[in-house]
Amino acid sequence: MTNYSDPNTRLTASRYAWEATIARGPLRYGQNPSQECAGVVTPLPGATVERLLAYIQSWYAETKGIPVSEVIIVRYSLREK
Numbered sequence: 797m798t799n800y801s802d803p804n805t806r807l808t809a810s811r812y813a814w815e816a817t818i819a820r821g822p823l824r825y826g827q828n829p830s831q832e833c834a835g836v837v838t839p840l841p842g843a844t845v846e847r848l849l850a851y852i853q854s855w856y857a858e859t860k861g862i863p864v865s866e867v868i869i870v871r872y873s874l875r876e877k
Contacts, residue, residue, distance in 0.1 A: 803846035807839040811877035814848070816850055817870040818856050836877060845874070855858045 799805055814837060819830040833856065839848060849869055857864040 798845055798876075803844060803849070805845045807843045807845065807874075809839075809847060809876040810838055811838050812848070813871060813875045813877050814852065816852055816872040818852075819868045819870050820860075820862060820870040821866050823868060848874070 813834070815832070815834045817830050817850060818833055819828050833852075835852075835855075836849065837851065849872065851865050853867040853871070857867050
């Protein structure tokens with residue numbers, strides 16, 4: 797089974813389904829507002845988990861009109877499609 801918790805893992809499938817819990821930083825002690833997001837992506841050749849997470853952060857920032865530096869992925873999962 798592929799280790800998607802390692803940011804250097806190469807994405808070799810043609811498509812991936814992803815789910816993520818995303819919050820706007822900085823996070824504080826206790827509860828923080830977050831949002832569940834999901835999608836399907838076709839990675840570019842040579843892509844890694846790290847690049848996919850950067851894509852998700854950029855997508856969320858653009859969608860919400862906030863700086864990428866404020867987007868925090870709290871939890872994520874990937875599945876080959």
